[in-house]
Amino acid sequence: MVIRKDTGTAHNGLSDWYWQRLSAVLLLVTLPLPFLLLWGVYSGALNQFALLDLLDHFLSRLFHTLLIIAIVVHAYIGLKTILEDYVHPPMLRVLLIGTMLVAMATAGIWWLALVWAWGG
Amino acid sequence: MTIRLSGVGIVSDMIHLQIYRYDPEKGGEPTMQSFEVPLTKPGMKLLDALNHIKWNLDGTLTYRRSCGEGVCGSDGMNINGVNGLACITPIAGLKQPIKIRPLPSMGVIRDLVVDMEHFFDQYRSIRPWLQSETPVPEHERLQTPEDRAEIDGSYECVLCGCCTTSCPSWWWNGDRFLGPAALLQADRWIRDSRDEMAGERLDQLEDAFKLYRCHQIMNCMECCPKDLNPTKAIDHIKRTLLARKS
Numbered sequence: 001m002v003i004r005k006d007t008g009t010a011h012n013g014l015s016d017w018y019w020q021r022l023s024a025v026l027l028l029v030t031l032p033l034p035f036l037l038l039w040g041v042y043s044g045a046l047n048q049f050a051l052l053d054l055l056d057h058f059l060s061r062l063f064h065t066l067l068i069i070a071i072v073v074h075a076y077i078g079l080k081t082i083l084e085d086y087v088h089p090p091m092l093r094v095l096l097i098g099t100m101l102v103a104m105a106t107a108g109i110w111w112l113a114l115v116w117a118w119g120g
Numbered sequence: 121m122t123i124r125l126s127g128v129g130i131v132s133d134m135i136h137l138q139i140y141r142y143d144p145e146k147g148g149e150p151t152m153q154s155f156e157v158p159l160t161k162p163g164m165k166l167l168d169a170l171n172h173i174k175w176n177l178d179g180t181l182t183y184r185r186s187c188g189e190g191v192c193g194s195d196g197m198n199i200n201g202v203n204g205l206a207c208i209t210p211i212a213g214l215k216q217p218i219k220i221r222p223l224p225s226m227g228v229i230r231d232l233v234v235d236m237e238h239f240f241d242q243y244r245s246i247r248p249w250l251q252s253e254t255p256v257p258e259h260e261r262l263q264t265p266e267d268r269a270e271i272d273g274s275y276e277c278v279l280c281g282c283c284t285t286s287c288p289s290w291w292w293n294g295d296r297f298l299g300p301a302a303l304l305q306a307d308r309w310i311r312d313s314r315d316e317m318a319g320e321r322l323d324q325l326e327d328a329f330k331l332y333r334c335h336q337i338m339n340c341m342e343c344c345p346k347d348l349n350p351t352k353a354i355d356h357i358k359r360t361l362l363a364r365k366s
Contacts, residue, residue, distance in 0.1 A: 013328035014361050081335070084328065085292050 020077045026070035030063055064115045072108040076101060133159045135169055136217040139181065142228050150228070152219070153178075159211065166218070167195055167207040183232040190345060193280030196223055197232050203282035205345040223285040225294065239281050242298050246306040246324070251317040267313035274308035274353055276346050277301060283340035283350050289333040296329035300340035300350030303331065307353035310360060322361055331357060 037054070040046035046054070054060055080097050087093040113119065135157045142150035155177060157169045167185060174181050183206070186192040190208035197206055198221040200214060211218075226234035252261070284290050284299035298306070306325055310318045325331045331354065340350040 009324055009327040009330060011323070011326050013332035014326060014358070014365060016328065017332055017358055018362060085289070085333070 016077050016081070019073055023070040023074035023077070026066055027074060030067040030070060033063055033067070061115055065112060068108055068111050068115070072104050076104050135159050135211055137169060137173070138217045138219045139170075139173070139231070140221040141181075141231055143230050144228065145230075154217065164211045165207055166199060166209040166211060166214070166220075169211060169218075170195075170206055170220075181232075182230040191278060193278030196280035196282045196285075196345075198222065198224055203286045203343040205280055205282070208345060223281055225285055225291045226281075234281075234285075236281060238294070239284060239299070239301070240279075242284075242302045243279065243305065246298065246302050246309070246321070247317075248305050248309065250309070250312065250315050251320075252314065253316055261314040263313050270311045270313065271308050273348055274304050274311070277304055277308075277348055278346060280345060282343050282345055283348075286339040286343045287334075288337055288339065289335055293329060293333050297333035298325075298330050300334075300354065303334070303357065304348065304350040304353045307357050310357065318360075319364075322357070322364060325357060326361055 037046070037051065041051060055064075079100055083093055083096050083100070087096060137155045137157065138152045139155060140150060141153045155173050157172045157177075160168075160172075167188060170181070170183055170185075174183075183197070184194040185207065186194045188207045190205050193205070195206040196203060199206070199209055200219050203223060206220075220232065222228050222232045222234045226236070226239075229235055250261075279301060281301060283304075284301045287297075287300055289297050290299040303325075306321060309315050310321050315321075334351070334354045336351055336355075338351050341348075341352075344350070
């Protein structure tokens with residue numbers, strides 16, 4: 001075990017912990033909804049037009065948006081924590097976390113664009 | 121294998137142990153050495169078996185021990201894959217051969233003796249003493265029974281290191297993560313009604329590595345020989361930080 005000189009505290013970590021739990025609660029509420037839709041389709045309760053009407057509804061888009069935000073935030077913080085655990089060289093860690101942040105933010109924005117039909 | 125001995129008038133089973141042996145000064149690779157020890161009394165503890173080996177079979181076997189009653193925390197070791205105190209671990213119930221190794225992830229000084237310096241450095245870093253700015257009263261600082269009850273479940277810690285050395289987060293980031301034992305004690309002083317430095321203590325702990333490396337794996341709680349719950353204490357620190365910010 002290497003004894004390192006204590007560099008004090010960075011006063012961070014609380015926000016990650018808070019947002020990870022908040023996003024988990026949000027996922028608990030929103031994640032079952034797409035499965036409910038799938039059940040509706042496969043059970044025959046929803047035909048194609050009924051499904052499209054449902055997805056087009058403002059409330060559906062709102063819940064979909066919440067789901068996307070919760071997934072991106074939860075996954076980002078979780079993967080960031082794993083990288084912090086296992087990748088020890090600081091520069092490599094920062095690079096990997098930064099790359100992941102850009103990739104996940106891009107995916108999230110692209111998904112939101114599909115949900116709200118941005119650009120037509 | 122069970123061997124019956126009847127030479128001394130009692131019939132005793134033999135205990136089979138495999139013990140980690142390593143002397144860095146001599147070099148070479150660590151080995152597991154087998155021993156057989158007679159089961160001499162009901163309720164015999166693992167430390168009794170180690171003492172028997174040390175005193176009768178192999179005087180070079182090296183381990184720490186002191187009170188023999190689970191109070192000093194000296195004889196923390198890995199027993200059949202789970203950390204515990206040898207002096208309060210009954211032989212009965214342990215799968216044989218009993219495999220005894222030093223506490224995981226610690227530098228081995230010799231056999232079952234590990235280097236605890238970093239562990240106690242981290243303990244010192246949380247300033248484990250009462251800090252107060254109010255003048256010292258004539259007699260003593262009083263607590264209500266309710267305030268006193270707040271530190272139940274944390275003051276009992278004997279600093280054996282079983283919890284900290286069983287924590288995977290500490291294995292991965294032990295140079296920065298304070299570990300369950302130090303954080304349990306940090307919480308003990310945050311909860312103590314007589315201590316007036318809770319804010320400064322929280323300031324010192326609010327760090328992604330010092331505190332938030334705890335992923336609630338709960339090995340600490342599983343192995344604690346005193347049945348304490350460091351995970352709960354760490355969660356209390358996190359919630360106190362949240363309450364402070366909200």
